[in-house]
Amino acid sequence: MDINWQFIISTLPLYQKAAWITIKLGFWGTLLSLVIGLVCSIILYFRIKVLKELVEIYVELSRNTPLLIQLFFLYFGLTKLGITMSETTCAIIGLAFLGGSYMSEAFRSGIEAVSKTQIESGLSIGLSQMQLIRYVILPQAFAVTMPSLAANCIFLFKETSIVGAIAIAELMHVTQDVIGMYYQTFESLFMLVAAYLIIILPLSFLLTWLERKVRYAEFGN
Amino acid sequence: MQNLGINVLFEGTTLQRLFEGLMMTAGIAFISIIIGSFLGIGMGLLRTSKSRIVQFICRLYLEVFRIIPILVWLFIVYFGVTNALDIHLDGEVVAVIVFSLWGAAEMGDIVRGALESLPKHQVESGKAIGLSFWGLYRYVLIPQAVRRMLPGAINLSTRMVKTTSLVVMIGVIDVVKVGQQIIERSIIKVPTASFWVYGLIFILYFIICYPLSKLSKKLEAKWEN
Amino acid sequence: MNKENHQVLLEIKDLHKEYDTRTVLDGIHLRVHKGEVIVVLGPSGCGKSTLLRCLNGLESIQGGDIQFDGESLVGSNVDWQKTRQKIGMVFQNYDLFPHMTVIENILLGPIKVQKREKKEVMEQAAQLLEKVGLSDRKDSYPRQLSGGQKQRIAIVRALCMNPEIMLFDEVTAALDPEMVREVLDVILGLAKQGMTMMIVTHEMGFAQAVADRILFIDEGRVCEISEPKEFFTNPKTERAQQFLNIFQF
Numbered sequence: 001m002d003i004n005w006q007f008i009i010s011t012l013p014l015y016q017k018a019a020w021i022t023i024k025l026g027f028w029g030t031l032l033s034l035v036i037g038l039v040c041s042i043i044l045y046f047r048i049k050v051l052k053e054l055v056e057i058y059v060e061l062s063r064n065t066p067l068l069i070q071l072f073f074l075y076f077g078l079t080k081l082g083i084t085m086s087e088t089t090c091a092i093i094g095l096a097f098l099g100g101s102y103m104s105e106a107f108r109s110g111i112e113a114v115s116k117t118q119i120e121s122g123l124s125i126g127l128s129q130m131q132l133i134r135y136v137i138l139p140q141a142f143a144v145t146m147p148s149l150a151a152n153c154i155f156l157f158k159e160t161s162i163v164g165a166i167a168i169a170e171l172m173h174v175t176q177d178v179i180g181m182y183y184q185t186f187e188s189l190f191m192l193v194a195a196y197l198i199i200i201l202p203l204s205f206l207l208t209w210l211e212r213k214v215r216y217a218e219f220g221n
Numbered sequence: 222m223q224n225l226g227i228n229v230l231f232e233g234t235t236l237q238r239l240f241e242g243l244m245m246t247a248g249i250a251f252i253s254i255i256i257g258s259f260l261g262i263g264m265g266l267l268r269t270s271k272s273r274i275v276q277f278i279c280r281l282y283l284e285v286f287r288i289i290p291i292l293v294w295l296f297i298v299y300f301g302v303t304n305a306l307d308i309h310l311d312g313e314v315v316a317v318i319v320f321s322l323w324g325a326a327e328m329g330d331i332v333r334g335a336l337e338s339l340p341k342h343q344v345e346s347g348k349a350i351g352l353s354f355w356g357l358y359r360y361v362l363i364p365q366a367v368r369r370m371l372p373g374a375i376n377l378s379t380r381m382v383k384t385t386s387l388v389v390m391i392g393v394i395d396v397v398k399v400g401q402q403i404i405e406r407s408i409i410k411v412p413t414a415s416f417w418v419y420g421l422i423f424i425l426y427f428i429i430c431y432p433l434s435k436l437s438k439k440l441e442a443k444w445e446n
Numbered sequence: 447m448n449k450e451n452h453q454v455l456l457e458i459k460d461l462h463k464e465y466d467t468r469t470v471l472d473g474i475h476l477r478v479h480k481g482e483v484i485v486v487l488g489p490s491g492c493g494k495s496t497l498l499r500c501l502n503g504l505e506s507i508q509g510g511d512i513q514f515d516g517e518s519l520v521g522s523n524v525d526w527q528k529t530r531q532k533i534g535m536v537f538q539n540y541d542l543f544p545h546m547t548v549i550e551n552i553l554l555g556p557i558k559v560q561k562r563e564k565k566e567v568m569e570q571a572a573q574l575l576e577k578v579g580l581s582d583r584k585d586s587y588p589r590q591l592s593g594g595q596k597q598r599i600a601i602v603r604a605l606c607m608n609p610e611i612m613l614f615d616e617v618t619a620a621l622d623p624e625m626v627r628e629v630l631d632v633i634l635g636l637a638k639q640g641m642t643m644m645i646v647t648h649e650m651g652f653a654q655a656v657a658d659r660i661l662f663i664d665e666g667r668v669c670e671i672s673e674p675k676e677f678f679t680n681p682k683t684e685r686a687q688q689f690l691n692i693f694q695f
Binding site: 064068069073080081154158159175176189192196197200204 | 418
Binding site: 115117118120121122123124125126127128131135136139140143 | 502503504526527528530531533534535537539541542543544545554555558559560600603604607
């Protein structure tokens with residue numbers, strides 16, 4: 001098979017731009033997911049009435065429906081009820097809606113893994129509930145749950161491939177366009193896979209490194 | 222509101238068509254889960270192999286699916302492979318191929334995890350009573366491993382069902398595509414059609430996936446005790 | 447030394463504790479005077495650990511009253527955060543925070559809860575570490591310490607809050623036998639300095655050496671309160687006699 005290098009070079013800027021969009025979406029999606037997940041897991045930990053039930057419903061809805069449908073519902077469905085937002089906003093909200101529940105589950109299991117005696121020993125030196133969460137529970141939960149958080153992060157970066165469906169010029173969308181316009185299928189797909197490898201592999205190494213780093217400070221007992 | 226948009230769902234054959242689309246989606250998921258499970262069991266057995274090369278290849282196979290998004294795989298097979306081999310494959314076939322291969326990779330990992338979690342003395346006591354390699358798997362390891370891998374396997378099925386929503390991107394007339402057609406047809410008359418149709422599809426997916434993930438959680442909790 | 451005419455620091459009146467329908471503590475009465483060391487003995491499951499945990503608000507109680515420094519610790523308006531600063535507690539599993547160094551473990555309470563000056567707390571911590579012989583370990587992580595060392599740090603962590611009473615809940619039960627001594631020596635040292643303490647232990651020799659009074663509990667009730675010499679040589683109740691026999695070969 002002849003590879004049309006000329007074509008690859010000429011579409012490189014297009015893919016570069018798309019890759020940045022993918023990274024941007026993945027970054028904000030992950031960040032917001034972490035925030036949502038953290039808030040949800042703290043609500044679950046304190047068993048705050050009503051909010052706890054809402055969080056549980058949210059987690060089930062989010063985990064048991066596909067991102068594509070969530071996005072379509074947000075982007076096409078809600079706009080028809082007068083709620084309008086840009087594609088990018090919509091994509092990030094969609095990713096955060098999806099990721100938030102995954103992160104919440106990860107944090108929850110991390111918090112559950114902190115032993116009861118750790119909590120008691122925190123209480124016995126007079127820590128308040130908030131201080132207990134901040135200085136004792138979260139640092140340990142974070143270390144336990146780091147592998148899950150990392151997996152979720154990779155998962156969300158991969159899920160950005162779906163938001164092209166609502167007209168965002170990320171990698172998938174650009175590839176679809178390029179294949180449609182120039183019929184250079186092989187080259188386009190090659191660029192697509194290469195772009196994902198360039199994004200996901202370093203991210204994955206970074207997260208593994210971070211995991212080890214965080215774990216180092218934890219667990220001695 | 223002069224015309225409740227929700228009526229769009231009950232006009233003519235709308236519900237029936239959506240149901241047919243759903244059956245297409247469910248069919249792809251079902252066939253892929255079956256094929257993926259069988260391939261995955263083989264894969265899992267291979268992954269417990271002592272050979273470094275076999276282990277490496279299997280691991281690579283899994284990672285390749287974990288690093289590249291499934292939608293990209295659908296594109297690679299739908300556009301790339303068909304182009305390279307100069308054949309035509311329907312979107313449905315492409316979807317089944319990709320989901321089955323992906324399922325095999327993930328299922329293999331679940332099977333491996335289950336086999337490795339079995340206490341070592343089980344293998345030793347199996348060998349001690351003179352079981353052959355296959356006998357060991359058939360009578361000792363697999364029955365125990367099945368129990369341990371069930372929650373994970375059900376979870377994977379839920380993931381595969383959810384992922385089937387992507388087949389619309391490679392031209393399959395699935396529930397999402399049917400939904401889009403209905404919306405396009407009625408958009409002038411009922412501007413809120415997309416809210417109701419996508420809302421319904423959202424609920425349909427939930428109805429399928431929720432019991433599965435509940436079941437998986439229940440089995441997991443049962444297994445822990 | 448008789449401390450019964452010292453001021454009463456802690457008074458437990460008719461304390462009842464139930465788990466579901468099972469009665470764990472059934473009408474405990476006790477007065478702890480300032481500077482007094484009470485050792486709580488009894489067969490496992492008799493409720494002695496639960497008693498200590500009630501004093502620190504880690505368990506809810508179903509009846510009776512606890513007065514600490516003249517204030518009741520019963521009811522929903524007890525400021526446990528404030529009270530726990532005055533009641534130091536050390537647990538069986540030396541629960542140091544694994545993600546913090548020794549000094550961070552010690553400083554957390556004084557600085558975050560008591561809002562004290564770091565410099566002043568550091569000085570106190572250094573003195574206490576010196577006393578337990580661990581000055582050189584202040585920047586270690588808990589995982590780098592032996593069980594005995596961890597337990598000594600846990601004691602320092604509690605002491606650094608300047609508590610008025612210390613509760614020790616089977617602090618040597620999880621230790622290797624050769625490390626028990628180093629921890630008990632620290633507690634003996636505290637007793638000599640006049641620290642008020644309640645100690646749950648299974649170390650009979652230690653109990654005899656450290657206690658001003660022995661509180662013997664069985665099935666949630668106080669069977670006997672007496673001075674150690676009397677308790678070990680001439681127990682008043684049959685239950686106590688049986689209990690002591692277990693420890694003799």
